[in-house]
Amino acid sequence: MSLSFQDLILTLHRYWGAQGCVILQPYDMEMGAGTFHPATVLRSLGPDPWRAAYVQPCRRPTDGRYGENPNRLGHYYQYQVVLKPSPNDLQQLYLGSLAEIGIDPLKHDIRFVEDDWESPTLGAWGLGWEVWCDGMEVTQFTYFQQVGGFECKPVTGELTYGLERLAMYIQGVDNVFDLKFNDAGVSYGDVFLENERQMSAYNFEVADTQTLFDLFRKAASECERCLEAKLPIPAYEQAIKASHVFNTLQARGVISVAERQAYIGRVRDLAKAACGAWLERAA
């Protein structure tokens, strides 16, 4: 029997826990990708070794489809693994995790397809691949080169599994809401369908744009206050907050193409300053 959604997570936890990763719980803030978690961004900077794995809910307001699209969600989960320095056998370890969740590489077509990763809002980039399983992207695999505009030395290897896609694949399901969440008859839709409907309505129709613009400004200025107080972690949290508010503003369609760059630049400056402060403090 194929793994339920929650057993998939538990299997990955056990596997990566055995590789010396600390198994963290999701960060308690809204963010667009597991990469934004301080356990990835801040810990990838500086010389200290670090291994962590965690699930992170990702909020992508513009991707919401009121629960009507079988593949798109405004809120979904990523399974994030970071290993620093990246070990020589990282690909092997990763393939080991696929075997663990039931993917036989002699029955399926596993491929590493070039996909360079860049996060303009984090001032970060790395080289790597999207990993394909029978033509489906199941994981983003990246060797970080820069984060917050700073060189990563040593290099962190980052694996980001798209949990819903992976689970759909393993369970042979075509609609994300039909996923078995557990083995006791609860589906993904039972847990999240109403959530998708309401959050789509909020993000696309209801969210008050004036309030959001205001929140953006406040988060940015709070970030700057924290930087002055030499507190990189709360400063970085405010940068994450600003980033999420910006994403919601985009979903509301009130940010023009020209303004978009300016907002991204603002968030990047905040994130970079927080990363700089983190490095200074660590030094």
Added chain:
Amino acid sequence: MAGACRLMADFLLELRSEEIPARMQAKARNDLARLFAECTAEAGLATGPMETFSSPRRLVLIARDVADATQVSREEVKGPRTSAPPQALEGFLRKTGLAKDQLEDRDGVYFAVIERAGRPAAEILGDIVKRIVVDFPWPKSMRWGSGDLRWVRPLHGIVAMLGEEIVPVEIDGIASGAMTVGHRFHHPGAITVGGASDYAQKLRACHVIVDQEERERIIREGAAAAANSAGLQLLEDEGLVVENAGLTEWPVPLPGRFDDDYLDVPREVIVLTMRTNQKYFACTNDQGLLAPAFVCVANVAAKDEGAAIVEGNKRVLAARLADARFFWEQDLKVPLEEQAKKLSGIVFHEKLGTVADKVERVAKLARWLVESGVVQADADQVERAARLAKADLVTGMVGEFPELQGVIGGYLAAAQGEPQGVADAIRDHYGTPSAPISVAVSLADKLDTICAFFGIDLKPTGSKDPFALRRAAIGSIETIITNGLRLGLTEAVRGSLAIRAGQVSEATAAHRLDSTADELLAFFADRLKVQQREAGVRHDLIDAVFALGGEDDLVRLLARVNALQQFIRTEDGADLLTAYKRAANILKKEKWVGPQVMSSADEHGIPQTGEEDPLVLVDDPIVGQAVAEMASGEVGAELPEEKALIAALDAAESKAVAAVEAEDFTGAMAALANLRRPIDDFFDHVTVNDPDAAKREHRLNLLMRFRDAVNQVADFSKIEG
């Protein structure tokens, strides 16, 4: 040959890494061959032919017949005099690496004799491998782990063997050896190779086909066979063949199908999503229509013959197509006219307003192109097409597939009942179309982009052309020429600038109109030269016609240029050009500017502003006639050659003018050809610089008349050679 008795062996180098991007492999093979050839040549190591191979996980070089050592060499270097200051000697010792007592003193001059023993090839090759790895020019490279080495992706192994011997080298902790690995899943363990001789075979036994060309062949033929087996034709795509060969070590083409329902989605969308997102080949049926089928290329000989892989790929494709269809259905519901309204929310450029502003300008300009007779089409349909042309930019479909801008708009327009000509214009306006409505919209769009950016002084400079204005200009030129559009560029450019000026309040916009129009014409002239270079048209001839001024009708201009090019290839033409240059040189040397009008009037004379024709201002008809006669050279002609030239000019001028008027440029050239004999005779028998000032003046005027007559057809001074 010195090397004939030496021992030779084949050299094998395999650089094994994590997956190399497919698109980088061809260049990497070339770079590897080039670097190896450079390094061996520099070291004096003789090698035979080379071959390079690549797969996702390895970059390989095999060099045949590598000498086992370099030859012994002896070199004498002359040094300073023995009497030279000690610093000179020290410098020489440093340079040669010798001690003083190793130098020879030959008649008071030091000589160093440097003998180089032959270096063993293995030693040299070790150094070369190191240098290649360190210097390799990947388009993008990276670090990994705690190391400092850079490679395209983490480098894990080096096989370096000369014959059957390992060439020892260590780079950042990676030591060379004879061990490599086979296919990632079929043969994950280490394998030992014996050298270049068995390398490819050993790997083949371990499910790795090293030769990319063989993999390409398997994919090309296998994919076609897979399509045929389903009664279909493969939509051939060599780019996909190469890309899939770069993604696989053991390629297995597998056919699959998708649901017929998705065929409602525009064909381009289906092909594009299969190609770019999934690297699948598309298939067509026997009528050439897109079939609901694909061929994917797996990298594994799967246990179940690929059933699970095809099943998985089908589901992925279905999800992608469902997504595409969702957007398509959403987009179909919204009339393009409604979508166009949203363009006012998209900034075209911060100083040029929104895309809606641009659309407004393009609509006006396109309409003008029709109403002024440049394009024969229905003005209302042209304006309609222009107003809808950019509407697809806000559709979900173009959001997903930006490269299908225009194509999507065309499909939507047709589906929403727009006339076919309007739909075609929306589809084709980004290119260089030929249907009249499309031509008007396309040309207006490009002219507007160019003029608008020039208007705010954002012109291309050097290698920088961020708004692709050069490409837009070439596109405009091609559209004008291939469709034979009779368009005065000056008027069009001024019209475009004026439309734009109408949208802005700044008074400076109108003010800049004149200088901008001139810059634009020069820019178009420049692009025309680039565009015509491929057709073998000489840039100096284009200059010669442009220099006449007022010639801004590209079709006429090129006809003139072509006639000119034909003409100067003839003996008459070449000879006339020589005579022209001679006349022009004399006039230049004498600083001759024409009949001395001022001297013939009183001190206050005829007011000359420098721009108007002075003759216009001559009130007195007698003076006017006298001046005209002086210019014609008729007054004061004495010698028969002078008279003959005048007669020839009288005939040629009117013929040339009439021919130019009738756009018969070959005829105009023929008229000029009649001047050849008279001007040659004139130069042979008449002395221009006659001591008699009146004769000199007269003859200079005659030469000027000749020069000006030729210049009516083209400015021959711009012609090179």
